[in-house]
Structures are given as structure tokens and as C-alpha cells.
Amino acid sequence: MDPANTLLNVVDVEATCWEGQPPAGALSEIIEIGLTVVDLAARERISKHRILVRPRRSRVSEFCTELTGLTQAEVDTGVEYAEACRILTAEHRADSRPWASWGDYDRKQFERQCKATGTRYPFGSRHANVKLRFTEARGLKRRPGMAEALAIAGLPLEGRHHSGADDAWNIAALVLGLVETGHWPEA
Template identity: 80%
Template sequence: MEATGNLLNVVDVEATCWEGPPPPGAVNEIIEIGLTVVDLDARARLAKHRILVRPQRSRVSAFCTALTGLTQEEVDTGVAFAEACRLLTAEHRADSRPWASWGDYDRKQFERQCQATGTRYPFGRRHVNAKLRFTEARGLRRRPGMAQALQIAGLPLEGRHHSGADDAWNIAAVVLDLAGKGEWPGA
């Protein structure tokens, strides 16, 4: 039975990447979707999820493996992008639940990839850019990366940085810190 509190999905994606420009014909494609469900009323992270996604037009480079820890063999066991989007809607209520990401990259990557593949966009309109919210709440001049934001907030980095599941978990900690100070919408 799912909790009925004020729930938020915190999403972080990892995508194929290269040290320089992509190889001919290759494009950035989502290879991991990390999602943490947050109960803003209870001020708790409820669940941590990971969806591996098989890229169709690119391969995982050595640079990408060093950064994310993901290998081509590992993502080959994942689901197709359209199935990942279906799972986000069916299992995580992505189309009706508000969601947050660190910056706009994740939202824009979903928009690009959905358009390129003819896949229905899985999310609703209620998106919060957690990086912008943190920057404004702290009165910072520059927008910090997620790891730096954790340091500023005095929170530990849990797991591996650039793991979608771990990054979503850590972003959720920042969201809860902001919510606890009354600096998150709806909290």
C-alpha cells in the first residue's frame, strides 16, 4: 500500500556521454533513471528506484563507464526507453505526481528523447528545478553542483556520485533540507 502523504518524485538520469564529441551517428541517450519518492509531510525519503535503459543509437563509452560505473553489458540488460517511460507512469505516477531534478538537464533530456523516439512524455507539468530552488534559498551567486550543495547544506554524499539512483537519493536529501526550512513549494 502506498503512502498517501504529499509525495514528490526526485529524478536523476545518466546518459551516454563521451570525453569529446559523440561518435558519428551517436546521440546522448538515457541509460539509467534514478527515482526517489519523497513524502514532504513526513520529511522522509520513502523509496529508491533504478531503471536501466538500453540505448538504441549509441554505446556506453569508456569515459561514460568511468563517470557513471555503468557498462554497455549492464545497460544491455535494461528496458527500452518507451518501456522505461511507461514504468515511470504506471509504477511511479510520474504523469500526476510533482517531480524535481537537479537543474533542467533531466527534464530537457526526457523531452528530446521522447520527441526523437515518438514516446509519450511520462511526466506531468509540475516540475521543480531543485538546483535553482537551493541557489535562491541560500542566496548564492552561482548554482552549485549536487555534491557541492550537499557540502553547503552539511549533508553527506551517500553512494556513488553520477549513479542515477544514488544522485536522486542525495538530491532528495537536499529537497528535504529545504522543506524543513520552509523553502520548498508545497512543504
């Protein structure tokens, strides 16, 4: 394995959400970016990060708080979306380091929000859909949610489900399981 390509950013976002339809004028916006750096060669999670993001066109609903644990007051202390993307690039080399997420939701949410805000997309093109890779490696008929995948893999769910930082940490554990079994392409 090329030492320059041994680090992988595992990303999980939480976004504003509602039990039903969003209120008039509101749309789903990223409010938390969780990121775990994995050293694929050493086969370990080496750091865990959390970036809170202030939404501009929506507010954190009661439903969203119940799901994520995040409150409007908490995300109000966060950074603007463009600053969060700058941090991803400057501090986590998101534009040059390969990255992974559970499914395609996170990648698509970044693409939508970058387009809507005129923000430079922070990631490079090397994205891995861990949900798809896990499903194929296990020969499953349907793609499980992250918590179900942890149970299938015999791994604990660490922290709070639907916390971006904790979910990224847990997804990274699933990536390492795929590395161990030879089902990760860069392994």
C-alpha cells in the same frame, strides 16, 4: 498540505557521454533513471528505484563507464526507453505526481528523447528545479553542482556520484532540507 500531494518523485538520469564529440551517428541517450519518492508531509525519503535503459543509437564509452560506473553489458540488460517511460507512469505515477530534478538537464533530456523516439512524455507539468530553489534559498551567486550543494548543506554524499539512483537519493535529501527551512513551495 493536501495528503494527495505529499509525494514527490525526485529524478536523476544518466546518459551516454563521451570525453569529446560523440562518434558519428551517436547521440546522448538515457541509460539509467534514478527515482526517489519523498513524502513531503512526513519529511522522509520513502523509496529508491533504478531503471536501466538500453540505448539504441549509441554505446556506453569508456569515459561514460568511468563517470557513471555503468557498462554497455549492464545497460544491455535494461528496458527499451518507451518501456522505461511506461514504468515511470504505471509504477511511480509520473504523469500525475509532482517531480523534481537537479537543474533542467533531466527534464530537457526526457523531452528530447521522447520527441526523437515518438514516446509519450511520462511526466506531468509540475516540475521543480532543485538547483535553482537551493541557490535562491541559500542566497548564492552561482548555482552549485549537487555534490557541492550537499557540502554547503552539511549533508553527506551517499553512494556513488553520477549513479542516477544514488544522485536522486542525494537530491531528495536536499529537497528535505529545503522543506525543513520553509524554502520548498509545497512545504
